[in-house]
Amino acid sequence: MEYKRAKRINTPGDAHCLTFSCYHRLPLLTSDTFCQWLAQSINRAREDRAFDLWGYVFMPEHVHLLLFPRDAQYSVGRILSAIKRPVA
Secondary structure, eight states: OOOOOOOOOOOOOOOOOEEOGGGGGGGGGGGGHHHHHHHHHHHHHHTTTTTTEEEEEEEESEEEEEEEEEEESHHHHHHHHHHGGGOO
């Protein structure tokens, strides 16, 4: 399976629309438990990585996030890692 590599652009003052998939695109987010774990992980990352969450959608096998980093220096990759790593 070939994976796409997204180019992450960290521009202060910009909001970011991020999408990521579950492992092997499995429909893991049909489980309320998994959705709660992911929501908790997003909330912890929001506090640790200083971003506002403007919107989100959990689909069965992927997630859409709209977020706004509050710090002038930030990394979208580190934000995603802080969200995904605890529930991986």
